[in-house]
Amino acid sequence: MNLRKSLKKRVAKVKYPLKTYRPEKKQRPENMIEVKSAWIGLELIIEDILDRFDINREKCIEFGTEFCYSTVVFSNFFDSVRGIDLFTGDVHSGQKADHYEDTSGSVAHFKNISLIQSDYRDYIKKDDEQYDFAHVDIIHSCKETYECGAWAVKHSKCCIFHDTESFPEVRRAVYDLAKDHGKTAYNYPYHKGLGIIV
Ligand SMILES: C[S@@+](CC[C@H](N)C(=O)[O-])C[C@H]1O[C@@H](n2cnc3c(N)ncnc32)[C@H](O)[C@@H]1O
Numbered sequence: 001m002n003l004r005k006s007l008k009k010r011v012a013k014v015k016y017p018l019k020t021y022r023p024e025k026k027q028r029p030e031n032m033i034e035v036k037s038a039w040i041g042l043e044l045i046i047e048d049i050l051d052r053f054d055i056n057r058e059k060c061i062e063f064g065t066e067f068c069y070s071t072v073v074f075s076n077f078f079d080s081v082r083g084i085d086l087f088t089g090d091v092h093s094g095q096k097a098d099h100y101e102d103t104s105g106s107v108a109h110f111k112n113i114s115l116i117q118s119d120y121r122d123y124i125k126k127d128d129e130q131y132d133f134a135h136v137d138i139i140h141s142c143k144e145t146y147e148c149g150a151w152a153v154k155h156s157k158c159c160i161f162h163d164t165e166s167f168p169e170v171r172r173a174v175y176d177l178a179k180d181h182g183k184t185a186y187n188y189p190y191h192k193g194l195g196i197i198v
Pocket residue numbers: 036037038039063064065066067068069070071084085086087088089090093118119120121137138139
């Protein structure tokens with residue numbers, strides 16, 4: 001890692017302090033898929049988060065599914081999981097050819113997952129439902145994470161954000177969202193970092 005990037009991360013930790021999340025138990029969900037993902041490892045603490053904050057297990061929404069690693073993890077815990085993605089990548093996760101059809105096919109046997117190909121900006125204009133749980137893992141800029149996260153925080157009881165450790169802009173968005181919505185923000189500092197707003 002270059003010096004400038006590592007300095008930015010250290011500054012972000014001081015400027016945007018988040019309570020450290022300490023799981024009491026770690027458990028591997030029964031159903032998993034083998035795809036490339038920076039999310040690997042976080043599946044172990046999802047049940048702990050749901051139990052800690054007394055989250056219902058009905059409806060989950062995710063922005064940024066990519067190849068559905070995290071989507072399938074959530075499908076272990078919720079009656080329905082809705083995943084929104086462009087399915088063409090972004091500057092941080094890498095631009096790709098449209099993989100909506102292939103990815104949909106690869107998770108078709110998980111009957112509680114439904115995937116929607118959309119920009120989050122278009123999607124949030126049309127959906128006013130409430131969810132038990134939300135996950136934001138889109139392009140890792142502060143503006144987009146904050147904008148998508150603001151909708152997710154308003155439409156769910158608990159919202160999690162990936163990459164708080166690897167992207168200072170995501171950490172900043174989590175800090176600002178919790179402050180602006182009168183909520184509490186935690187951070188689990190492993191596997192690139194998971195912000196939790198409740
Ligand atoms: C880091 S990946 C998600 C990783 C995934 N959660 C996992 O478990 O591996 C980010 C995804 O966000 C999607 N994305 C980026 N900007 C978006 C936008 N404006 N609207 C919807 N999806 C977006 C990209 O297409 C990409 O698939």
